Amino acid sequence: MDMRASTDDQAEDGVSRIERLCIERGLKMTGQRRLIARVLSDSVDHPDVEELYRRASALDQRISIATVYRTVRLLEEKGILERRDFGGGRARFDPADRGHHHHLIDVDSGRVIEFADTEHEALARAIAARLGFDLVDHRLELFGRRFADDAAAKTPARRARRGSA
Amino acid sequence: MDMRASTDDQAEDGVSRIERLCIERGLKMTGQRRLIARVLSDSVDHPDVEELYRRASALDQRISIATVYRTVRLLEEKGILERRDFGGGRARFDPADRGHHHHLIDVDSGRVIEFADTEHEALARAIAARLGFDLVDHRLELFGRRFADDAAAKTPARRARRGSA
DNA sequence: GTAATTGCAAAGGCTTTGCGGGCAT
DNA sequence: ATGCCCGCAAAGCCTTTGCAATTAC
Numbered sequence: 001m002d003m004r005a006s007t008d009d010q011a012e013d014g015v016s017r018i019e020r021l022c023i024e025r026g027l028k029m030t031g032q033r034r035l036i037a038r039v040l041s042d043s044v045d046h047p048d049v050e051e052l053y054r055r056a057s058a059l060d061q062r063i064s065i066a067t068v069y070r071t072v073r074l075l076e077e078k079g080i081l082e083r084r085d086f087g088g089g090r091a092r093f094d095p096a097d098r099g100h101h102h103h104l105i106d107v108d109s110g111r112v113i114e115f116a117d118t119e120h121e122a123l124a125r126a127i128a129a130r131l132g133f134d135l136v137d138h139r140l141e142l143f144g145r146r147f148a149d150d151a152a153a154k155t156p157a158r159r160a161r162r163g164s165a
Numbered sequence: 166m167d168m169r170a171s172t173d174d175q176a177e178d179g180v181s182r183i184e185r186l187c188i189e190r191g192l193k194m195t196g197q198r199r200l201i202a203r204v205l206s207d208s209v210d211h212p213d214v215e216e217l218y219r220r221a222s223a224l225d226q227r228i229s230i231a232t233v234y235r236t237v238r239l240l241e242e243k244g245i246l247e248r249r250d251f252g253g254g255r256a257r258f259d260p261a262d263r264g265h266h267h268h269l270i271d272v273d274s275g276r277v278i279e280f281a282d283t284e285h286e287a288l289a290r291a292i293a294a295r296l297g298f299d300l301v302d303h304r305l306e307l308f309g310r311r312f313a314d315d316a317a318a319k320t321p322a323r324r325a326r327r328g329s330a
Numbered sequence: 331g332t333a334a335t336t337g338c339a340a341a342g343g344c345t346t347t348g349c350g351g352g353c354a355t
Numbered sequence: 356a357t358g359c360c361c362g363c364a365a366a367g368c369c370t371t372t373g374c375a376a377t378t379a380c
Contacts, residue, residue, distance in 0.1 A: 030336080032335085049369085066336075089369070132311060135307060138307045254369095254370090
């Protein structure tokens with residue numbers, strides 16, 4: 001079992017949401033890139049490279065992990081993916097078209113929950129201005145523990161090797 | 166030249182601020198640990214392991230980088246240091262006794278500016294509660310660019326290899 | 331047809347660790 | 356005295372990269 005949902009994001013022509021973005025940016029679409037684009041479009045979480053490789057391999061074995069590394073880097077440079085670090089020493093990836101949002105990390109399970117940026121944009125901008133800076137970007141990360149009354153569905157966390165707190 | 170200030174934090178008996186914390190926690194104080202404690206006490210920035218090693222070696226060459234790695238890990242476990250990740254693939258360290266604060270990273274120079282947590286604590290706690298979590302920790306990072314009118318003293322940034330944005 | 335992409339395996343960067351000798355308590 | 360700590364060097368983990376073969380345009 002795995003956690004991703006089949007969000008059925010590709011249109012009837014079979015072109016996934018992320019693939020469309022790749023085409024818009026003029027990327028040469030190989031079978032491997034199409035495959036990664038599909039996996040990303042179908043993901044609702046924040047997979048790392050190994051997980052992307054695992055999901056892609058399950059659909060078509062003719063892909064190597066080196067290509068996954070090269071592709072996520074390419075998509076990051078093109079602004080299609082954002083690289084995240086939630087601790088654990090591995091980069092995790094987040095499609096940029098989901099809009100600006102932040103993350104709450106469940107410290108017990110490692111699970112990541114997204115939430116929208118509402119009142120923070122202005123506050124962050126004000127703080128930066130007070131320090132003499134124009135705000136270019138900001139990130140807010142919360143680390144939390146489920147309320148005791150609904151502590152169901154816990155997954156044993158894989159402890160971070162060199163992540164930050 | 167380097168950026169750290171000689172904050173002269175050790176008392177007249179020569180015991181540095183961080184060393185005092187180590188003793189309080191019952192750590193065995195070797196020459197190397199004392200040295201690292203002194204370097205940390207004298208630092209006002211967020212050095213990485215290599216930088217700590219460089220500063221320590223300058224004071225006494227009888228220390229290896231392995232010991233620096235082992236010591237920062239130990240101090241982190243004891244709650245004396247906090248591990249940070251500002252991108253760039255290397256961990257950076259922050260004495261915990263400076264109190265809860267956040268960071269603004271100058272995207273042009275890589276320099277890090279601390280600022281106090283004032284209005285955020287409550288807001289972060291409220292967001293977590295809305296999602297069904299007790300807040301354990303939170304971090305806010307701003308990425309900014311100096312106002313054009315005082316763009317002096319810029320340092321060429323070392324670009325991150327695999328940092329997050 | 332041609333430049334870009336891929337797979338493989340080797341290398342790179344940061345960090346941890348096994349081991350024998352040394353040191354603080 | 357003895358259990359922890361150190362330096363050294365090797366290994367580990369994640370990621371990048373050189374090269375020859377393949378592929379998209």
